[in-house]
Amino acid sequence: MLTALSALALLFLLGPILLVVAIAFSSGDTVEFPPPGLSGKWFTKALAHQPFQDALITSALVAAGATALALLVGVPAALAIQRRRFRGRRAIEALFLSPAIVPELVLGFALFQQLMVTLRITALGALLIGHTVLLLPYAVRVTGASLAMADPALEEAGRGLGAGPLRTFLHITLPVMTPGIVSAAVLSFLTSFNNVPLSLLLNGPGVSTLPVEMLHYVEFSFDPVVAAVSTLLLVATVLVALVTERLVGFNKVFSK
Amino acid sequence: MTTPVVQLRAITREFSGSVAVDAIDLTVERGQFTALLGPSGCGKTTTLRMIAGFLPPSSGTILLDGEEATRLPPERRNIGMVFQSYALFPHLTVEKNVAFGLRMRGVPAAEIRTRVGEVLELVGLAHLARRKPKELSGGQQQRVALARAVAIRPSVLLLDEPLSNLDARLRVQMRQELLRVQRETGLTAILVTHDQEEALELADSMVILDRGRIVQQGPPREVFRAPATRFVAEFLGYENFLDLPGRGPITIRPEHVGVLAPGQKPPPGGEVVEGTVAAVRFRGTDVAVTATVGDRVLHAISTDDTLRAGEPVRLHLPLARAVPLAGDDGDARPATSKQQECPA
Ligand SMILES: Nc1ncnc2c1ncn2[C@@H]1O[C@H](COP(=O)(O)OP(=O)(O)OP(=O)(O)O)[C@@H](O)[C@H]1O
Ligand SMILES: [Mg+2]
Numbered sequence: 001m002l003t004a005l006s007a008l009a010l011l012f013l014l015g016p017i018l019l020v021v022a023i024a025f026s027s028g029d030t031v032e033f034p035p036p037g038l039s040g041k042w043f044t045k046a047l048a049h050q051p052f053q054d055a056l057i058t059s060a061l062v063a064a065g066a067t068a069l070a071l072l073v074g075v076p077a078a079l080a081i082q083r084r085r086f087r088g089r090r091a092i093e094a095l096f097l098s099p100a101i102v103p104e105l106v107l108g109f110a111l112f113q114q115l116m117v118t119l120r121i122t123a124l125g126a127l128l129i130g131h132t133v134l135l136l137p138y139a140v141r142v143t144g145a146s147l148a149m150a151d152p153a154l155e156e157a158g159r160g161l162g163a164g165p166l167r168t169f170l171h172i173t174l175p176v177m178t179p180g181i182v183s184a185a186v187l188s189f190l191t192s193f194n195n196v197p198l199s200l201l202l203n204g205p206g207v208s209t210l211p212v213e214m215l216h217y218v219e220f221s222f223d224p225v226v227a228a229v230s231t232l233l234l235v236a237t238v239l240v241a242l243v244t245e246r247l248v249g250f251n252k253v254f255s256k
Numbered sequence: 257m258t259t260p261v262v263q264l265r266a267i268t269r270e271f272s273g274s275v276a277v278d279a280i281d282l283t284v285e286r287g288q289f290t291a292l293l294g295p296s297g298c299g300k301t302t303t304l305r306m307i308a309g310f311l312p313p314s315s316g317t318i319l320l321d322g323e324e325a326t327r328l329p330p331e332r333r334n335i336g337m338v339f340q341s342y343a344l345f346p347h348l349t350v351e352k353n354v355a356f357g358l359r360m361r362g363v364p365a366a367e368i369r370t371r372v373g374e375v376l377e378l379v380g381l382a383h384l385a386r387r388k389p390k391e392l393s394g395g396q397q398q399r400v401a402l403a404r405a406v407a408i409r410p411s412v413l414l415l416d417e418p419l420s421n422l423d424a425r426l427r428v429q430m431r432q433e434l435l436r437v438q439r440e441t442g443l444t445a446i447l448v449t450h451d452q453e454e455a456l457e458l459a460d461s462m463v464i465l466d467r468g469r470i471v472q473q474g475p476p477r478e479v480f481r482a483p484a485t486r487f488v489a490e491f492l493g494y495e496n497f498l499d500l501p502g503r504g505p506i507t508i509r510p511e512h513v514g515v516l517a518p519g520q521k522p523p524p525g526g527e528v529v530e531g532t533v534a535a536v537r538f539r540g541t542d543v544a545v546t547a548t549v550g551d552r553v554l555h556a557i558s559t560d561d562t563l564r565a566g567e568p569v570r571l572h573l574p575l576a577r578a579v580p581l582a583g584d585d586g587d588a589r590p591a592t593s594k595q596q597e598c599p600a
Contacts, residue, residue: 150346151339151341151343153339153341153343154343154345154346156308156310156330156337156339156343157337157339157343157344157345157404158345158356159309159310159329159330159331160308160309160310160330160331160333160335160336160337160405161331161356161357161360161404161408162331162334162357162360162361162408163331163356163360164329164331167360171356172345175345175347176345176346176347178347
């Protein structure tokens with residue numbers, strides 16, 4: 001009974017994905033299932049599609065940049081929140097986590113107003129800032145969790161054994177945090193890369209992210225190109241997940 | 257006499273207005289095993305952390321090896337600390353954990369290898385050198401923590417309830433282990449504990465703290481046989497507190513109070529009182545008897561398992577074993593509470 005249920009659940013989860021993959025390899029000219037025959041032509045077409053190429057670069061730039069920025073701000077913030085006792089610590093923590101509660105469209109609209117309309121920042125800049133804000137809660141949460149799980153006496157042990165504050169940070173705090181930082185980086189990168197609501201609002205002439213470009217594409221065409229792009233993204237995501245698994249372990253990434 | 261390893265002079269620590277450690281004076285001689293003993297919240301950990309340099313004192317002076325060290329950062333104090341949680345570095349193997357302090361001191365690699373080997377041998381863990389801490393049992397982790405602290409040949413070894421995370425049997429076993437390591441290395445040690453047995457068994461000198469103050473110190477036998485105040489007596493398991501006319505306040509251990517069988521002639525000396533059994537607690541080899549005598553409550557240990565609550569009983573108090581008390585503190589404390597939380 002349970003096996004049957006989990007098989008059903010698996011079918012619901014994997015079914016649509018398998019469908020998309022099957023359609024990507026179709027030789028037909030429209031999205032149809034089962035595909036009339038097999039071919040790789042939609043992959044060729046997808047890879048050659050200029051807007052997708054541009055959007056992929058934008059997406060990768062934004063995801064990498066925003067991830068780096070979010071970690072640059074988030075890791076020290078997590079350190080301060082977890083390791084220091086100061087007035088307003090809770091408030092600071094809440095502030096860093098707040099973007100996770102605000103609906104993304106609201107956040108996107110607010111940022112659009114501020115960054116692009118008022119401050120006249122370019123679309124790429126706005127995307128970078130917007131995504132950084134979006135990713136901050138992940139960076140603070142995931143790295144914070146890895147610190148919270150670690151014994152606060154570790155740093156004292158390091159000091160007691162003769163390491164000054166800097167060496168204690170380098171030899172103890174940082175290695176203890178590393179799995180958390182890697183997890184946060186992967187999660188942040190994927191979150192940014194897959195984001196639609198924010199990217200939808202923060203784009204400009206010739207600058208949009210891959211998911212947004214895919215969305216535009218299906219508005220006008222009904223061929224399997226988007227299925228091919230989706231399949232490529234799927235493969236890339238699985239690869240990233242596997243590598244991360246090897247590096248730090250899956251459960252650490254997804255059980256924040 | 258050589259300079260004492262640790263000297264605390266009027267060390268005080270306040271936390272937002274409340275005093276956790278109150279003008280403590282303490283001297284620890286070289287090679288000595290000192291135990292800081294006291295109920296929860298009485299400033300034991302705070303004292304130890306100030307000696308280690310993790311916490312600055314609000315006032316007072318700390319001398320280490322005779323030199324002023326009050327403001328010295330921990331990394332410059334040459335102190336070996338064993339934490340209650342062990343605080344082993346999770347990303348390093350056992351041998352790297354033990355080597356850490358030596359690496360930070362710039363000891364040459366070859367010498368590090370020998371010394372780590374020796375110390376692991378000392379705690380019987382040489383075969384687990386390549387394991388990570390999480391692959392060890394609690395007792396093994398405890399030994400690694402000890403080895404890591406000992407490896408740097410510290411001036412003083414600080415132990416904050418090092419055995420409290422072990423189960424009862426292992427705890428007793430590790431006490432001897434700890435003592436052996438301390439004797440073999442000749443290290444000076446300060447142990448924090450709220451387990452009187454641990455302190456009695458390990459320490460050369462026992463320091464009893466109450467609400468941030470030292471209330472009594474001395475060799476365990478002396479302190480145990482002659483607690484100065486009611487607080488110390490209660491903490492060490494004295495349960496009967498009497499105010500005898502002409503003798504002042506005295507205390508007597510329940511083990512020394514005799515439960516007389518019906519018709520039994522009391523041993524010479526002391527007093528016989530009659531009362532009623534209020535409660536009997538079975539403890540295996542014997543029973544703990546609580547009896548009411550007039551408006552007083554007395555405690556005795558007996559091997560007579562036929563005693564039942566509500567029955568009349570005769571108790572023999574051997575006054576030769578009674579300990580006179582200073583009676584300056586604790587009169588407000590209820591006689592039944594052995595381990596009270598200190599008021600914050
Ligand atoms: N960082 C701190 N901030 C505020 N108060 C503290 C701090 N550390 C300790 N205290 C207070 O100081 C007092 C002494 O604490 P300490 O930890 O030294 O007790 P202890 O004797 O080690 O107790 P235990 O046996 O429970 O470990 C307590 O009342 C405690 O609440
Ligand atoms: Mg403590």
